[in-house]
Amino acid sequence: MTDLPGREPDLSAFIDIPGVRNLRDAGGVGSLRRGVLYRSGSFHTLTPEGAQRLKTLGLRTVIDLRSDAELELWPDLRHGLDHETLHLPTLPADRESVDRPWPEDQVSLYPFMAETAGPSLVAVIRRLADPGALPALVHCAVGKDRTGLTIAVLQSLLGASDAEIVDDYLLSNAGLGLLDGPTPYLDETGTERVSRPISAELLASSLAWIDAHHGSVPAYLAAHGTTEDELTALRAKLSA
Template sequence: MTDAFIDIPGVRNFRDAGGIGALRRGVLYRSGSFHTLTEEGAQKLKDLGLRTVIDLRSPFELEVWPDQRHGLDHETLSLPTLPANREDVDRPWPESQADLYAFMPETAGPSLAALIRHLTDPAALPALVHCAVGKDRTGLTIAVLQSLLGASDADITADFLLSNLGLGLDQGPVPYVDETGSERLSRPVSAEHIASSLGWIRTHHGTVPAYLHAHGVTEAELDAVRANLSV
């Protein structure tokens, strides 16, 4: 595996999101949820100096699989990427993984705007972004931040695809039980997936900064995040 991965017992797919573009290492991490975090894992998180955890999961997921803390004192923010109720969406809910990546940018704007505003504070760092397994919702969120810090699409995609290694999906789909107790398949991500999300943003807004502006983020806030996260 790449040296981006960090072994945190009880947490899947944990890695440093930095090292590409101007995003420096040691300030922004990504992973799956902390609901099976062990005491040993918590100590390793403490050693990283983690100050903020941004949880992109739904309220129902948080209820079923609450993050474990084991005495950690980081701040936790709940910023769901997807609407809690399908009825709140005026278009069909995604039926496939490909549909999801075209859909997420439409609903993720408020979550991303709140995240950006929080990262304007240097005291919020190091920060970590996670969803259930750190693949789809986290993948989009990290891609937006990496793009904001000047990473190329090629480097963003290469980092995005590491989730297949981190989750054992490099050999194909893996069965799992979701938050409702239903058995489903976790499927590998592809370059086309993140290209679809970034393509939607650029088609509808032109650039990633313009997309964030459309959700109320100011240029001063973007500058502050760049300053806080850059090398």
Template sequence: MTDAFIDIPGVRNFRDAGGIGALRRGVLYRSGSFHDLTEEGARRLKALGLRTVLDLRSPFELEVWPDLRHGLDHETLNLPTLPANREDVDRPWPEDQASLYPFMAGTAGPSLVAVVRHLAAPGTLPAVVHCAVGKDRTGLTIAVLQSLLGASEEEITTDYLRSNVGLGLDKGPQPYVDETGAERTSRPISAALLDSALSWITGRHGSVPDYLRAHGVTDEELTALHANLSG
């Protein structure tokens, strides 16, 4: 693993999202969920000064696998990347990993704007963004934030692909049980997956900032985000 990874017992794939573009280290982390967080893990999160957890999972996932705190007093916000109900979207529900990424780009706008607004507010940092394992939903969200902070496509992709190492997917697909109890297979991520989501965004909106503006973010909020997160 690289020095971006931080050992937080009970939390998978925890690492610093900073150190690229203008995004400084020690203010924005990314990970899997906290539902297996240990007391030692909580002590290490407290030592990081964690103030905010932005949880991208569905309400049902939160019900099945609630994050543990062990006395931590950070604020937690549920900002789902994906719609709670298939009936809420006017596009085909993704059937595989390849179709998931453009789908996320098409549905994540409100979640991403909420993430930007919270991270732009005073007193919210350090913060962690997480989903179930910190790979897909977190991958897109962090890529958008890193892009806003001036990271290059190569830097963003390199960080995104670290989830393969953080989850053992560099050794190949891994079995897991989802929130419904069904046995599934977690597959490695690739640069092409992230590119398909970002290309969807730029193809329809021209740029990441314009995509967010289309969902209601203001230039003042984007400026505040940069001021809060930049070195």
């Protein structure tokens, strides 16, 4: 996977929801149809106007990939929305539970996510395949890294090419105002950090870890408990 310099990003998938960053339709990639799966940043600054616009999407499920600490500090706002929310954190809750250094930068984060996200990804797949789960939205803090990997795995299962997956993944740079470089933000502890643009190589490092350790995305998911019937049900629900 490589970046494609000079190509203008297709911004047609973005949806303007006041108080929610980086919200867009994840469909139109592979056989994933439009209008059933969305991706975004968190809802912790969702405005009443934004909730009214969000209501038009008809969401039945919102999957939150953030940590317990993030949810406690920045809980999603609803303003009367009646979707079900599932908390399926991508990263382990206990740093002591992993036998390798916790990632301190983007480069180390992506293979680490691939190594630890299996249970979350399996739970996401099972929920999306359930009757009545769609339309659904997946989010983390800003919809860039944890959401990026989760959506890439789902798009891969729906037959998307590497190029299609990367093009969609890289749209977060436009959605978060990162086309011109890093921007500062406050993390869940109140510490100022820097949000950095994503690149195709970052996502490639996650998928390379999966390939190196399991051979394919379906085999990786199977190692964490998914069945072929569950993947078939997912594809039937999400396919055009």
